Amino acid sequence: MVKLSETAIEILKARYLRPGETPQELFERVARAVSEAELLYGPASQAARWEEEFLKVMENLEFLPNSPTLMNAGTPLGQLAACFVLPVEDSIEEIFASVSLMAKIQKTGGGTGFSFSRLRPKGDTVKSTNGKASGPVSFMKVFNCATDAIKQGGKRRGANMGVLSVNHPDVKEFITCKTDGKSFQNFNISVACTDDFFQKALKGGEIELINPRDGKVWSRVKADELLDLIAESAWKTGDPGILYIDEINRHNPTPALGRIEATNPCGEVPLLPYEECNLGSINLSKIVEKGRINWEKLERLVKVAVRFLDCVIDVNRYPHPEIEKMAKGNRKIGLGVMGWAELLIELEIPYDSEEAVELAERLMGFINRKAFEASAELAKQKGSFPNIDKSVYRGKTLRNATRTSIAPTGTISMIAGTTPSIEPLFAVGYVKRVLGGRRVPFIEPLLMKKVKELSLQQLKEILESGTLQRAEGIPEKIKRIFKTAHEIAPEWHLKIQAAFQKHTDNAVSKTVNLPKSATPEDIKEIFITGYKLKLKGVTVFREGSKEGVVEFKVDQE
Numbered sequence: 001m002v003k004l005s006e007t008a009i010e011i012l013k014a015r016y017l018r019p020g021e022t023p024q025e026l027f028e029r030v031a032r033a034v035s036e037a038e039l040l041y042g043p044a045s046q047a048a049r050w051e052e053e054f055l056k057v058m059e060n061l062e063f064l065p066n067s068p069t070l071m072n073a074g075t076p077l078g079q080l081a082a083c084f085v086l087p088v089e090d091s092i093e094e095i096f097a098s099v100s101l102m103a104k105i106q107k108t109g110g111g112t113g114f115s116f117s118r119l120r121p122k123g124d125t126v127k128s129t130n131g132k133a134s135g136p137v138s139f140m141k142v143f144n145c146a147t148d149a150i151k152q153g154g155k156r157r158g159a160n161m162g163v164l165s166v167n168h169p170d171v172k173e174f175i176t177c178k179t180d181g182k183s184f185q186n187f188n189i190s191v192a193c194t195d196d197f198f199q200k201a202l203k204g205g206e207i208e209l210i211n212p213r214d215g216k217v218w219s220r221v222k223a224d225e226l227l228d229l230i231a232e233s234a235w236k237t238g239d240p241g242i243l244y245i246d247e248i249n250r251h252n253p254t255p256a257l258g259r260i261e262a263t264n265p266c267g268e269v270p271l272l273p274y275e276e277c278n279l280g281s282i283n284l285s286k287i288v289e290k291g292r293i294n295w296e297k298l299e300r301l302v303k304v305a306v307r308f309l310d311c312v313i314d315v316n317r318y319p320h321p322e323i324e325k326m327a328k329g330n331r332k333i334g335l336g337v338m339g340w341a342e343l344l345i346e347l348e349i350p351y352d353s354e355e356a357v358e359l360a361e362r363l364m365g366f367i368n369r370k371a372f373e374a375s376a377e378l379a380k381q382k383g384s385f386p387n388i389d390k391s392v393y394r395g396k397t398l399r400n401a402t403r404t405s406i407a408p409t410g411t412i413s414m415i416a417g418t419t420p421s422i423e424p425l426f427a428v429g430y431v432k433r434v435l436g437g438r439r440v441p442f443i444e445p446l447l448m449k450k451v452k453e454l455s456l457q458q459l460k461e462i463l464e465s466g467t468l469q470r471a472e473g474i475p476e477k478i479k480r481i482f483k484t485a486h487e488i489a490p491e492w493h494l495k496i497q498a499a500f501q502k503h504t505d506n507a508v509s510k511t512v513n514l515p516k517s518a519t520p521e522d523i524k525e526i527f528i529t530g531y532k533l534k535l536k537g538v539t540v541f542r543e544g545s546k547e548g549v550v551e552f553k554v555d556q557e
């Protein structure tokens with residue numbers, strides 16, 4: 001039987017449980033629906049065996065799939081993936097076809113990413129009407145409004161990623177489109193930056209802004225100035241983030257099928273147009289036993305998780321035939337982790353330490369390797385992904401074009417009762433306002449586990465500041481392992497992200513938190529460091545800057 005915290009039960013009740021369903025029945029529904037995929041390949045006894053395995057890992061909160069799977073598996077909606085990228089081509093018909101498909105996907109709890117780079121720039125000619133084009137940013141408004149409208153009836157608030165190439169003539173308008181703190185609240189935005197752009201920003205030089213309609217140079221701009229503008233906007237509101245688009249494409253497993261131009265809303269899955277990806281995460285807090293990592297258990301969990309996510313592809317109900325074709329052709333899955341901060345605390349390793357960076361590499365290296373092995377093993381039983389001969393894995397036997405991806409786990413980490421993704425603790429204590437305006441103090445249970453008791457004065461300090469650093473009488477060692485996101489220097493956020501990225505097929509969703517005092521120059525440095533560290537993307541958030549980042553925490557309300 002599943003044991004859940006009160007918060008977890010509240011979340012499940014709000015959006016995940018079907019009428020009259022208990023949490024236990026939810027996990028049973030998901031295990032049954034997903035394991036039905038096994039019937040396509042083997043006898044009923046095999047499906048029954050996997051149903052049991054899938055149920056066990058979910059019940060124990062050792063592995064959870066992304067929210068749409070929990071919500072929709074075994075229901076008439078049946079759409080199970082969290083991440084999509086849709087094409088936006090340069091015609092009114094195609095733009096609105098994309099809006100329509102976006103609506104259909106968001107109704108099911110899926111997030112959508114778009115590259116707007118193919119749209120002709122503002123002021124360019126429109127032949128059929130003899131008019132002037134209004135440009136990508138104006139069309140993004142249509143997507144944003146549509147998302148607003150779906151919010152009410154959908155499974156959860158829709159989330160979008162808007163991407164524009166750094167070489168698009170409208171790039172400046174795009175970079176600043178969220179700086180008023182009001183516009184495009186349903187979008188995260190990212191500039192797709194090339195190696196050439198960073199080289200020129202570092203050495204001095206201009207890049208060409210090119211009209212995608214005819215390939216002609218529209219104007220030129222100093223790369224360094226553009227990077228300054230990106231950093232300044234991100235300083236104000238958190239947007240835009242950076243996509244290191246050439247690094248992303250160096251790891252594109254199917255280059256023959258096209259160049260990757262965009263990612264899903266939180267950035268962890270770069271995808272081709274019409275591709276989707278279903279995600280799932282292993283709860284790392286469950287692999288620590290008596291102060292040590294149980295590697296055998298981790299290996300077992302990876303195997304079950306890879307099989308689970310692969311099964312999802314077969315039982316999923318796709319919102320569009322082209323999406324089904326891409327999903328079944330490449331069979332991408334995204335296995336990630338949650339509870340990294342909890343694991344570090346249990347092992348008494350500070351987040352901002354070389355030891356943590358080394359462990360991140362070892363741990364994710366292990367998961368990535370085992371996921372690859374599990375996918376190869378599955379291919380022997382069920383066949384390789386159909387596009388394998390058009391992929392970098394040509395000649396090999398492999399079931400999935402990608403296996404790993406680090407998602408934010410915003411909701412599923414709360415259901416599992418652990419820290420989200422690979423993020424550090426956000427606060428060790430705070431006062432929570434609950435329904436009816438009552439104020440309830442909250443102290444991080446992991447802290448209480450380590451310190452056993454706190455004086456009234458210490459409690460007061462912690463609740464007021466959210467951190468341990470000013471509380472007197474707390475041992476240095478404890479202060480060191482309970483540093484919060486804003487107290488950890490940006491370089492350590494980046495180092496941990498890079499350590500995980502090195503062993504992740506897709507990308508890593510991570511926020512580099514900054515203190516209020518950080519400058520645009522600091523942010524520029526972070527973007528350059530991200531480039532040098534071979535990251536696929538970077539998002540920053542400065543304390544106290546406007547709520548410019550799409551707030552994905554609606555499920556908790």
Ligand code: UDP
Pocket residue numbers: 065066067068082083084109110111112156157158159264265266267268279407408409410411412413552553554
């Ligand atoms: N997502 C979304 N809306 C949300 C939260 C998430 O569409 O409100 C999508 C988005 O593509 C994101 C992905 O789900 O990148 C994974 O987010 P997360 O891990 O936080 O989802 P969870 O499974 O925990 O709900």
